[in-house]
Amino acid sequence: MARVKGGPRAHARHRKVIKAAKGYYGRRKSCFRTAVQAVEKAGQYAYRDRRTKKRDFRKLWIQRINAAARMHGLKYSTLMHGLKLSGIELDRKSLSEIAIHDEKGFEAIAKQAQAALDKAEKAAA
Amino acid sequence: MFHDLVRKMFAIVRTGGKQYRVQKDDKIEVEKLDAEAGKTVELDEVLFVDGKIGEPLVKGASVKAKVVEQTRGEKITIFKKKRRQNYRRKKGHRQNLTVLQITDIKAA
Numbered sequence A: 001m002a003r004v005k006g007g008p009r010a011h012a013r014h015r016k017v018i019k020a021a022k023g024y025y026g027r028r029k030s031c032f033r034t035a036v037q038a039v040e041k042a043g044q045y046a047y048r049d050r051r052t053k054k055r056d057f058r059k060l061w062i063q064r065i066n067a068a069a070r071m072h073g074l075k076y077s078t079l080m081h082g083l084k085l086s087g088i089e090l091d092r093k094s095l096s097e098i099a100i101h102d103e104k105g106f107e108a109i110a111k112q113a114q115a116a117l118d119k120a121e122k123a124a125a
Numbered sequence B: 001m002f003h004d005l006v007r008k009m010f011a012i013v014r015t016g017g018k019q020y021r022v023q024k025d026d027k028i029e030v031e032k033l034d035a036e037a038g039k040t041v042e043l044d045e046v047l048f049v050d051g052k053i054g055e056p057l058v059k060g061a062s063v064k065a066k067v068v069e070q071t072r073g074e075k076i077t078i079f080k081k082k083r084r085q086n087y088r089r090k091k092g093h094r095q096n097l098t099v100l101q102i103t104d105i106k107a108a
Helices: A007-020 A032-070 A076-086 A092-101 A103-124
Strands: B010-015 B018-023 B027-031 B040-043 B046-049 B062-072 B076-082 B087-093 B096-106
Touching: A007 A032, A032 A076, A032 A092, A032 A103, A032 B076, A076 A103, A092 A103, A092 B010, A092 B018, A092 B046, B010 B040, B018 B027, B018 B096
Parallel strands: none
Antiparallel strands: B010 B018, B010 B046, B027 B096, B040 B062, B062 B096, B076 B087
């Protein structure tokens, strides 16, 4: 049987990696040895950052909600407590969107949260 | 502010465990719904619409949408590796999605 040499397969593999490394800095884009390392690391970062993205956005929304809440005399944590008491299930993304696009709507939400807090306080007293 | 001048009524609807801010004629990608393309679906989990706040849902409010297509999201390459452990996993993933076009928002 004819001997099989690895040339074409190896070349294809190298090409795939080099293609994935397009736009990288320096030799990482053109030299296979460094390109594989870079591409593998990039894959690991991508996996991790798909998860951190969720946390990062949540942090951003919380900052926005906090700023908007303080315009209505509440702070973030009391606002969220008030929302829980009043049964409002808007998530943080939605709340921040409302704060940005519908100031009156957010004011109404803050008022409702405040009312729920007052009611709970009265019940406790 | 500019967006005050062009403000359109929007609603916050929940589907597939996520909330979306929608306006009429918006196109949104949501987690796969069981409906054929061209059909109309009604999203009845409306949490906020036109200043009305649901506790948790706004009673009687609903959002109608046309199913534009059943599609799959961009391919994601899942690559895991642990160095010095000879551990490497590579897997592709495409999320099943439904593209919706909002046709009507009923504030009740």
